[in-house]
Amino acid sequence: MSSLVTDTRVVFSRELRPVLRSPFSIVFSMVQPLFFLALFAPLLPEGSSLQWFVPGIIVMSCLFGSSMTGSNLLYEIQTGSHERMLVTPLRRPALLIGRALKEIVPMIAQAAVIVLACLPFGFRLHLTGAVLGLLILAGFCVGLGALSYTLALASKNQEWLFWTVQQTLLFPLLLLAGVLLPIDNGPGWLRLLSQINPMTYVVNAERALFDGDIWSRTTVYGLIAAAGVGLLGLFVGVRAMQRSD
Amino acid sequence: MKTSVEAMMIATRELTKRFKSVTAVDGITLEVADGELVALLGPNGAGKSTTLRMLTTLIPPTGGSAEVAGFDVVAKQREVRRRIGYIGQGNGAGHSQRGRDELISQGRAYGLPVRQARARAGELIESLGLGEVADRTVSSLSGGQRRRLDIAMGLIHAPELLFLDEPSTGLDPQNRANLQEHIVGLRREHGTTIVLTTHYLEEADSIAERVIVIDHGRIIADDTPQRLKAKHVGDRVFLGFGSEADATTAAGLLNGVREGDRVQVSADDGPRMVPGAIEELRTAGVAVHSVEVTRPTLDDVFLTLTGRSLRNEEA
Ligand SMILES: Nc1ncnc2c1ncn2[C@@H]1O[C@H](COP(=O)(O)OP(=O)(O)OP(=O)(O)O)[C@@H](O)[C@H]1O
Numbered sequence A: 001m002s003s004l005v006t007d008t009r010v011v012f013s014r015e016l017r018p019v020l021r022s023p024f025s026i027v028f029s030m031v032q033p034l035f036f037l038a039l040f041a042p043l044l045p046e047g048s049s050l051q052w053f054v055p056g057i058i059v060m061s062c063l064f065g066s067s068m069t070g071s072n073l074l075y076e077i078q079t080g081s082h083e084r085m086l087v088t089p090l091r092r093p094a095l096l097i098g099r100a101l102k103e104i105v106p107m108i109a110q111a112a113v114i115v116l117a118c119l120p121f122g123f124r125l126h127l128t129g130a131v132l133g134l135l136i137l138a139g140f141c142v143g144l145g146a147l148s149y150t151l152a153l154a155s156k157n158q159e160w161l162f163w164t165v166q167q168t169l170l171f172p173l174l175l176l177a178g179v180l181l182p183i184d185n186g187p188g189w190l191r192l193l194s195q196i197n198p199m200t201y202v203v204n205a206e207r208a209l210f211d212g213d214i215w216s217r218t219t220v221y222g223l224i225a226a227a228g229v230g231l232l233g234l235f236v237g238v239r240a241m242q243r244s245d
Numbered sequence B: 001m002k003t004s005v006e007a008m009m010i011a012t013r014e015l016t017k018r019f020k021s022v023t024a025v026d027g028i029t030l031e032v033a034d035g036e037l038v039a040l041l042g043p044n045g046a047g048k049s050t051t052l053r054m055l056t057t058l059i060p061p062t063g064g065s066a067e068v069a070g071f072d073v074v075a076k077q078r079e080v081r082r083r084i085g086y087i088g089q090g091n092g093a094g095h096s097q098r099g100r101d102e103l104i105s106q107g108r109a110y111g112l113p114v115r116q117a118r119a120r121a122g123e124l125i126e127s128l129g130l131g132e133v134a135d136r137t138v139s140s141l142s143g144g145q146r147r148r149l150d151i152a153m154g155l156i157h158a159p160e161l162l163f164l165d166e167p168s169t170g171l172d173p174q175n176r177a178n179l180q181e182h183i184v185g186l187r188r189e190h191g192t193t194i195v196l197t198t199h200y201l202e203e204a205d206s207i208a209e210r211v212i213v214i215d216h217g218r219i220i221a222d223d224t225p226q227r228l229k230a231k232h233v234g235d236r237v238f239l240g241f242g243s244e245a246d247a248t249t250a251a252g253l254l255n256g257v258r259e260g261d262r263v264q265v266s267a268d269d270g271p272r273m274v275p276g277a278i279e280e281l282r283t284a285g286v287a288v289h290s291v292e293v294t295r296p297t298l299d300d301v302f303l304t305l306t307g308r309s310l311r312n313e314e315a
């Protein structure tokens, strides 16, 4: 078991290295969330709206980054560097887990950038809540990353498939989680779809936690949803990686 | 050719890979002894890469079996992986990575401690002349530099058996020569067993001691380049004469074919056959005016074996 850990660490640090070498690349996948923040936030009604809006944007940024991350693997499948790693003695599960775990790092950096950008405009940060919120988000983005890698493995030799699926799912997930607009006043079918979207619970939990409301049912639901996505992603991803050639 | 006492690095039995409708590898039985340098030669789609991918545990065979470095490629994948190096047809280094980082990660993947991986990466960067580019992003390297980096990655754990899939494709003649020198050097200095695939006849001819010709997933010839050429084609000797009459006499005596005042004769060993032939013709009163001996190429071998030219298929 210790060896799976060692292997995972090797893969994790390999994935992380380009990020550390050019930290600016983290901002790249954030361009859209930052635009949403800049262009939507001024439209929000007066009051505590930033408190409502910002956690959603943090989850959005995590969704964008983690769901795209499979494209790196897709590229490595095409160039041959994935094949090269498959021939090393690295355990197959480590090839996926190490990659998926790395998603946590840009996620935290992005959350920090967003929070820092919003503090001057009256966003209040509750540290304990925020740390717990990031913990939940870590589980969520590991799962999303793993699913994105699974999609990449399934799209081997068909790049269009990866982007079609990713782009098709991205906005429905985002809108149905009530990131940009509240779902509460929508029609029943919309509320139902929102209720079966695990991201809804993550977004709600982030809102509560960043606002300092820690010991609530919302937090528990968010935790369950994130852990569920995380475990599902890892399970599916490891299976796909074990079949990869 | 090999005695069973010698350690076999590779031993396959009826190794087969069938994709849905294509039989890419069709029952290959093959032994490679410790320390051999073998070239798999064949046209596009012959099954070279598929064979290598089975031997390197990337894909499971659909039939037959293979032992590599003493272990079964299906039952003992990790044991096999630990002992082999593989340089695939693509580029092994991640494009957003730096060469040195990739080398160190590769060393870590084979279980080297960080310090040792770093030292080994440094050695290989030095010996492959990558010093100036090792700390640049891989995407900024030229094709030749990337290929050398691939080689360095395949060697990081000093494997006893190295597979290279078309190592020199896409390189200019200068880089190709350097690479071939490096491969031959590995074999000479470390006794590494090497199996490479190639479409380049000159390459197989100049560096391999053993050439295995593959076509449609089967082995159609397996020998030294010299013996392959002698066995399947032989040398061609052209003798020129002063008149067509002399040429006709000579063609009769030497069992050759006359074209004008020239005669073409086939021989296993042209240069050794010529003096005797000249002597024989002088005794018969025929003077030889010119002599030309051409040695066959592996392309000729391929042509006689399959009725097709290897070169035409490349286009
Ligand atoms: N994953 C696959 N699925 C289906 N068919 C495949 C697959 N891989 C290879 N083939 C087929 O198997 C045959 C042998 O392919 P292979 O790549 O082994 O040839 P090769 O000798 O390496 O050719 P090249 O010189 O072009 O690299 C080809 O007909 C190819 O189309």
Ligand SMILES: [Mg+2]
Binding pocket: B048, B049, B050, B089, B165
């Ligand atoms: Mg090939």
